[in-house]
Amino acid sequence: MQKISLPMNADTVRSLKVGEPVALSGVMVTGRDTAHKWMVETFIKKTRPPQDDDLQVYAALKPLLDGGVIYHCGPVVAGLDSQEYRFVAAGPTTSIREEPYQGDMMRHFSVRGVIGKGGMGPKTLAACQEVPGVYLHAVGGAASLIAQTVTRVLGVYKLEFGVPEAMWVIQVQDFPVVVTMDSHGNSQHAVIEQQSRAVLESLIG
Amino acid sequence: MQDLTDEILELIRRAATDLPPDVEKGLRAALENEAPGSAARGALETILKNVELSRANSTPICQDTGTPIFYVYYPEGWNTRKLRAQIETAVVQATQRSYLRPNSVDSLNGKNSGNNLGGQHFPSLHFEEVEGEALTIDLMLKGGGCENVGAQYSLPNSQLGAGRDLAGVRKVVLDAVHKAQGQGCAPGILGVAVGGDRGSSYYASKEVLYRQLDDTHSNPELAALEQRLTEESNLLGIGPMGFGGATTVLGTKITSLNRLPASFFVSVSYMCWAYRRRRMVWRDGQASYS
Numbered sequence: 001m002q003k004i005s006l007p008m009n010a011d012t013v014r015s016l017k018v019g020e021p022v023a024l025s026g027v028m029v030t031g032r033d034t035a036h037k038w039m040v041e042t043f044i045k046k047t048r049p050p051q052d053d054d055l056q057v058y059a060a061l062k063p064l065l066d067g068g069v070i071y072h073c074g075p076v077v078a079g080l081d082s083q084e085y086r087f088v089a090a091g092p093t094t095s096i097r098e099e100p101y102q103g104d105m106m107r108h109f110s111v112r113g114v115i116g117k118g119g120m121g122p123k124t125l126a127a128c129q130e131v132p133g134v135y136l137h138a139v140g141g142a143a144s145l146i147a148q149t150v151t152r153v154l155g156v157y158k159l160e161f162g163v164p165e166a167m168w169v170i171q172v173q174d175f176p177v178v179v180t181m182d183s184h185g186n187s188q189h190a191v192i193e194q195q196s197r198a199v200l201e202s203l204i205g
Numbered sequence: 206m207q208d209l210t211d212e213i214l215e216l217i218r219r220a221a222t223d224l225p226p227d228v229e230k231g232l233r234a235a236l237e238n239e240a241p242g243s244a245a246r247g248a249l250e251t252i253l254k255n256v257e258l259s260r261a262n263s264t265p266i267c268q269d270t271g272t273p274i275f276y277v278y279y280p281e282g283w284n285t286r287k288l289r290a291q292i293e294t295a296v297v298q299a300t301q302r303s304y305l306r307p308n309s310v311d312s313l314n315g316k317n318s319g320n321n322l323g324g325q326h327f328p329s330l331h332f333e334e335v336e337g338e339a340l341t342i343d344l345m346l347k348g349g350g351c352e353n354v355g356a357q358y359s360l361p362n363s364q365l366g367a368g369r370d371l372a373g374v375r376k377v378v379l380d381a382v383h384k385a386q387g388q389g390c391a392p393g394i395l396g397v398a399v400g401g402d403r404g405s406s407y408y409a410s411k412e413v414l415y416r417q418l419d420d421t422h423s424n425p426e427l428a429a430l431e432q433r434l435t436e437e438s439n440l441l442g443i444g445p446m447g448f449g450g451a452t453t454v455l456g457t458k459i460t461s462l463n464r465l466p467a468s469f470f471v472s473v474s475y476m477c478w479a480y481r482r483r484r485m486v487w488r489d490g491q492a493s494y495s
Contacts, residue, residue: 019244034315076268076306088303089259089268094350094388118350118388118447139248140350140390140446141479143268145255162317163307164268176251178244178448192449193386196441200383203437204365204376 003174007067008112013132016179018186022136023174027154028069028115029061032093034165035158036101044108057157057167064169065109069136072098072116074164075147085153087170089143092117095135103127119180119189128183135181137188149175206284212485212492213295213342219494220344220483221270221304223260227418228394228455228480232256235392235445235452245450252445252478263304267390267479269348270305273321273328274411276343278335285332292342296321296328305346339488343415351393351477354385355410357403360469369469371430374399374459375437381473382438382454387447390477392455394418395434398472401462410474413460415482422459431457445478455480 004012006026016022031039041048043058050058076089095102095116102114103123112133114124117140128134138146152171159166180188224232232253239246259266275292279285297320299305309323310316321328335341358377360369365380367373378397385393398409422428434457444450455478464470484495 021244021247074268074306076265076270076303078303089265089306091268093269094353096388097353117390118386137446137448139251139255140387141267141348141477142251142255143266144259144262144264145251147264147268148258161315162310162319164317178247180448188449189386189447192443192447195449196383196386196443199441200379203440204367204379 001176006069006113008069009067010112010132013112013134013183016134016182017184018179018182018188020179022177022179024069024136024177025173025175027064027169027171028071028175029064030071030073030075030166030168030170032072032074032165033097034161035167036098036105038158039105040101044104060157061167062109065111067110067112069113069115070105070111072114075168076143077153077163077168080163085156085168087147087150087153090147090150091141091143092138094118095120099123106131106133115177119187125181125185125187128181129185132183134179134183136177137180138175138177146175149173206287207487207490208291209288209487209492210291210294210298212487213292214298215492216342216344216483216485216494217273217295217299218263218302218304220346220481221265221299222263224256224266225480225482228478229253229256231418231455232392232478235455238451239445243450244448245444245446245452248445248448265304265306266481267348267477268306269350270308271346271348271481272308272352273305274345274347275328276331276333276412276415278333278341280335280338280340283340288332289330292328292330293322339486342485344483344485345411345414346481347411348390348477348479351389351475354381354389354475355407356381356384356473357407358471360471371426374471375430375434377471378434378457378473379437379441381475382443383441385475386443389475390479391443391447392445392452392478394455394476394480395438395457396474396476397457397459399459399461400464401470401472402465402468403470405462406470406472407474409460409462410472413458414474414476414480416458418456418480427459427461431459
């Protein structure tokens with residue numbers, strides 16, 4: 001399995017092809033439904049004025065996301081009272097819900113990797129070609145196992161979104177994923193969707 | 206009345222951190238059907254490793270500990286108001302101990318309650334009085350990813366050529382499995398309800414998921430359809446996690462409800478591979494779990 005350090009440069013991203021298993025090490029940021037909506041509305045489309053600590057959080061996130069990875073994950077976190085945070089369970093959530101936001105978010109922050117499950121659609125695939133970036137599939141539900149690759153919780157932003165929706169900054173070691181959408185326009189998800197559609201039509205047609 | 210808070214907490218711990226034996230067996234059998242070195246086999250290996258680790262460490266199998274759905278079957282003499290309070294206390298404690306993720310969000314202001322309580326419907330509680338002396342609590346934790354790919358069809362459906370019969374039921378269920386792709390964390394388990402109104406139909410499609418994975422329907426026609434739907438779903442080739450492969454669905458469970466002459470609903474509840482359901486029976490002052 002290829003080992004990759006984060007952040008990734010463009011050449012590394014372009015070398016990754018659909019079907020390839022990869023182990024990631026370095027810093028990544030979690031973000032899901034509320035975070036994506038917040039980022040796009042506040043900083044990209046600017047349909048909502050920045051409030052509270054929005055601008056400070058933006059300034060802190062920018063360098064972390066530049067060439068970095070966003071992980072679609074709502075973890076179970078221990079140590080909430082003491083703020084000595086520890087990830088207990090941290091598998092991926094379904095990525096397709098971020099399809100309306102992901103491409104814009106990748107371009108704005110130069111995000112080169114998106115981790116989640118279930119794959120994403122044509123808008124994200126187009127952004128993967130432009131930025132360039134890759135979609136990395138983690139095994140859904142493998143939460144205890146993946147949490148063991150999180151060696152440290154470095155911090156958290158927007159905890160008021162709730163524990164699952166907050167943006168956690170984590171250090172990982174050998175976080176296991178498979179490339180299912182690459183920067184060359186290939187999507188394993190589009191292929192499986194088409195193949196299974198043909199079978200469905202033959203079964204019910 | 207006996208306080209069962211500690212016993213219910215243990216029920217939650219088991220449900221969240223230890224997969225039922227019939228499900229684990231089904232996953233092991235699925236692994237053998239995937240080609241060595243394939244992404245599908247790799248996913249199932251990871252899944253089974255994670256199941257063992259979660260059991261050993263009492264940590265959640267999946268971080269999405271879902272909607273806790275309780276069905277309480279109580280003998281005469283128990284007070285459902287007190288049972289509700291005990292379940293709620295156990296849910297709060299389970300959240301503090303990281304068996305459950307805080308998962309209850311106010312739909313209007315987006316605020317997470319932080320303790321898995323909120324309103325009359327979180328957690329989801331159902332009470333039914335039963336004969337005999339034993340009190341039974343069934344608990345299922347159903348995550349959001351698989352809940353989102355559930356579907357309800359109103360038959361006839363001309364797009365799918367599905368009429369108001371079991372042949373039509375077959376077509377819409379296969380359509381639901383195709384639409385779900387890997388997004389409900391395949392390999393999944395299908396709970397199917399035929400009939401009812403929109404609400405009762407969806408409830409029944411979840412209740413049928415309390416059946417054992419390897420049981421057989423008592424109605425031979427439905428038993429045959431269950432088997433056929435599992436086999437045909439697997440022909441779709443979506444595979445574990447949607448990576449492609451031999452196992453898309455581990456099993457299918459069908460139930461039926463009476464309907465109005467005007468309505469013919471088919472509801473599909475998709476349960477992810479992390480099929481977390483556990484039962485507690487309280488009898489003669491002792492709890493037993495399965």
